[in-house]
Amino acid sequence: MPATTKKVIIILLVAFSVLLAFVLGVTLGYQGRPEVAQITDLLNKEENLPAKVDFAPFWKAWQLIDDKFVDANATTSSEASASATSTDRIQKRVWGSISGLVDSLDDPYTTFLPPVENKMFNEEISGNFGGVGMEVGSREGVLTVIAPLKNTPADKAGIKAGDKIMGIDGKVVARMPVSEAIALIRGEVGTKVTIKIFRGDKNEPHEFVLIRAQINVPTIETKVLPGKVFLIKYYNFGGTSAELFRGALREFVDSNSDKLIIDLRGNPGGYLDAAVDTASWFLPIGKVVAIEERGADQEKKFYRSRGYDIFTDKLKLVILIDGGSASASEILAGALREHGKATLVGEKTFGKGSVQELISVTPDTSLKVTVARWLTPNGISISHNGLDPDVEVKEEQENKDTAKDKQIVKAIEVLSAMKR
Numbered sequence: 100m101p102a103t104t105k106k107v108i109i110i111l112l113v114a115f116s117v118l119l120a121f122v123l124g125v126t127l128g129y130q131g132r133p134e135v136a137q138i139t140d141l142l143n144k145e146e147n148l149p150a151k152v153d154f155a156p157f158w159k160a161w162q163l164i165d166d167k168f169v170d171a172n173a174t175t176s177s178e179a180s181a182s183a184t185s186t187d188r189i190q191k192r193v194w195g196s197i198s199g200l201v202d203s204l205d206d207p208y209t210t211f212l213p214p215v216e217n218k219m220f221n222e223e224i225s226g227n228f229g230g231v232g233m234e235v236g237s238r239e240g241v242l243t244v245i246a247p248l249k250n251t252p253a254d255k256a257g258i259k260a261g262d263k264i265m266g267i268d269g270k271v272v273a274r275m276p277v278s279e280a281i282a283l284i285r286g287e288v289g290t291k292v293t294i295k296i297f298r299g300d301k302n303e304p305h306e307f308v309l310i311r312a313q314i315n316v317p318t319i320e321t322k323v324l325p326g327k328v329f330l331i332k333y334y335n336f337g338g339t340s341a342e343l344f345r346g347a348l349r350e351f352v353d354s355n356s357d358k359l360i361i362d363l364r365g366n367p368g369g370y371l372d373a374a375v376d377t378a379s380w381f382l383p384i385g386k387v388v389a390i391e392e393r394g395a396d397q398e399k400k401f402y403r404s405r406g407y408d409i410f411t412d413k414l415k416l417v418i419l420i421d422g423g424s425a426s427a428s429e430i431l432a433g434a435l436r437e438h439g440k441a442t443l444v445g446e447k448t449f450g451k452g453s454v455q456e457l458i459s460v461t462p463d464t465s466l467k468v469t470v471a472r473w474l475t476p477n478g479i480s481i482s483h484n485g486l487d488p489d490v491e492v493k494e495e496q497e498n499k500d501t502a503k504d505k506q507i508v509k510a511i512e513v514l515s516a517m518k519r
Contacts, residue, residue: 157196161192164192194211194213194464197211197460197466198211198213198276201466201468202276206453206469207236207237207240207276207277208236208237208277208451208453208455208467208469209455209466209467209468209469210276210277210278210466210467211278211460211464211465211466211467212278212464212465212466212467213464214463214464215282216278216279216281216282217463217464217465218463219281219282219285220278220465220467229285229286229287229288229311229312229313229314230281230284230285230286230311230312230314231251231252231253231284231292231294231309231311231312231314232247232248232250232251232252232253232254232312232314233245233246233247233248233251233253233254233258233284234246234247234248234367234423234425235264235277235280235281235284236277236367236425236449236451237277238449238450240274241263241264241273242263242264242272242275242277242280243261243262243263243264244258244259244260244261244262244263244264244296244423245260245367245423245425245449245451246260246365246366246367246423246424246425247259247260247365247423248314248316248317248334248335248365249317249334249365250317251312251314252309252310252311252312253307253309256307256309257307258294258296258307259298260364260365260421260422260423260449261298261299261422261423262296262297262298262305263296263297263298264280264294264295264296265295265296265297265304266293266294266295266304267280267283267284267292267293267294267295268283268292268293269293270283278467285311286311287311288311288312288313289310289311289312290310290311291308291309291310291311292308292309292311293306293307293308293309294306294307294309316334316335316337317334317335318333318334318335318337318339318340318343319331319332319333319334319340319343319344319346319347320332320334321347321350321351322501323354323356324360324501324507324511325502325511326358326511326514326515327354327355327356327358328356328358328359328360328510328511328514329350329351329354329356329358329359329360330359330360330362330501330507331344331347331348331351331359331360331361331362332362333361333362333363333366333377333428334365334366335366335367335368335369336366336368336369336370336371336373336374336377336426336427336428337369337370337373338370338373340369340370340373340376340377341372341373341376341377344373344376344377344380345380348380348409352409357413357414357415357519358415358511358514358515359414359415359416359417360416360417360418360419360507360510360511360514361416361417361418361419361431361441362418362419362507363418363419363420363424363428363431363432364419364420364421364423364424364445364506365421365423365424366423366424366425366427366428367423367425367426367428367449367451368425368426368427368428368429368451369426369427370427371389371402371427371430371454373427374388374389374427374428374430374431375388375389375402375403375404375405375430376405377431378404378430378431378434378435379404379405379406379407379408380407380408380409380410381408381410381414381416381435381438381440381441382404382406382408382434382435382438382440383404383406383408384403384404384405384406384408385403385404385406386403386404386406386438386476387401387402387403387404387434387476388402388403388404388430388431388434388476389401389402389430389433389434389473389474389475389476390402390473390474390475390476390478391454391471391472391473391474392471392472392473392474393470393471394471399474400471412519413519414440414519415514415517415519416435416440416441416442417441417442417443417444417510417513417514418431418432418435418436418441418442418443418444419443419444419445419506419507419510420432420443420444420445420446420447420448420486420488421445421446421447421448421494421506422446422447422448422449422485423449424445424448424449424486425448425449425450425451426449426451426452426473428448429448429449429450429451429452429473429481429485429486430473430475430481432448432486433475433476433479433481433486434475434476436486436489437475437476437477438476442489442490442513442517443486443487443488443489443490444488444489444490444492444506444509444510444513445488445490445491445492445494445506446488446491446492446493446494447485447486447487447488448481448485448486449485450481450482450483450484450485450486451481451482452472452473452474452480452481452482452483453469453471453472453473453482454469454470454471454472454473455467455468455469455470456468456470490509490513492505492506492509493505494506
């Protein structure tokens with residue numbers, strides 16, 4: 100989401116006061132110049148700092164690099180000595196310093212996006228990009244597949260939700276920031292990327308050689324199953340999700356069925372507004388869909404149903420979940436269960452219950468920062484533990500044939516046994 104001028108000023112003066120210092124230091128001639136000393140004095144004034152911070156070690160390290168660093172990969176002596184203060188290297192140090200500041204928070208979802216990564220992130224949000232088609236996140240410090248997207252190279256190769264990524268093109272990715280891993284996976288359409296994965300309790304790695312493709316993110320599919328059960332497969336909560344879901348519900352109503360399955364398996368989430376809008380079709384106006392908790396000293400924010408509430412108590416609803424159901428999927432599933440509208444069938448969800456805000460730092464860089472965490476209407480945190488299903492059914496492998504999909508079969512059984 101676009102940042103206000105006020106937010107940008109706060110970020111620059113508070114979180115990145117050090118960045119202001121060394122960027123101006125580079126412009127005016129590095130440490131030791133009178134102008135830089137004035138800037139350092141300004142930053143060291145108590146009213147300009149979030150806390151009493153001594154930037155001397157940072158400046159000393161910066162100066163030592165200027166004075167001492169020699170590029171061992173340079174081909175000539177002059178190149179070796181000049182590389183530390185080259186424009187490109189200085190800019191790289193700026194971005195690296197911010198990234199190090201962000202990494203110190205130990206939050207896999209708070210990420211600084213330099214120009215290249217920022218461009219890729221914006222392409223991904225738009226729903227059309229080049230890559231292999233899988234959503235990745237961090238679980239207990241391990242890069243993990245949240246969900247492969249349908250009919251993408253990752254999906255067709257057999258990559259599954261919960262797979263742990265150990266290497267990309269021969270590079271070890273242990274504790275690598277999610278944004279950096281995505282940058283390695285993404286690339287020119289038609290090129291290869293090799294991903295090493297550990298699955299479950301097996302110690303032997305799987306290697307997948309994938310061909311990057313143009314990724315078009317699906318959103319909604321509908322199907323009528325035996326017994327007049329209507330299935331809505333919900334792939335993601337994107338910008339068009341609310342409108343598409345409305346159309347799917349119209350199909351359901353026209354089918355004259357009272358049995359509905361919403362399949363959120365492999366849905367990595369997306370926009371909160373889309374989840375709230377979806378829940379509003381099943382809940383009276385004002386009912387809590389999600390709670391945003393920003394800290395003990397701040398008031399909780401409640402997101403409430405818009406009250407479309409078009410269904411009677413005769414509706415029989417099952418929501419399918421698994422380890423690839425995350426974020427907005429967990430918000431929707433948790434809200435409808437706690438309000439007594441749906442039964443959850445499948446496997447434990449991913450547990451991604453934090454809120455990120457995207458703020459511009461410069462015109463071509465951004466900070467994606469965790470600002471809150473999500474709670475269900477009953478005040479239960481989604482993070483880490485995820486949501487447990489009401490009826491657990493493990494699916495060892497995905498079945499394209501719904502008649503052989505054990506979780507769908509169980510969902511139909513649950514719907515048939517419901518009495519309204």
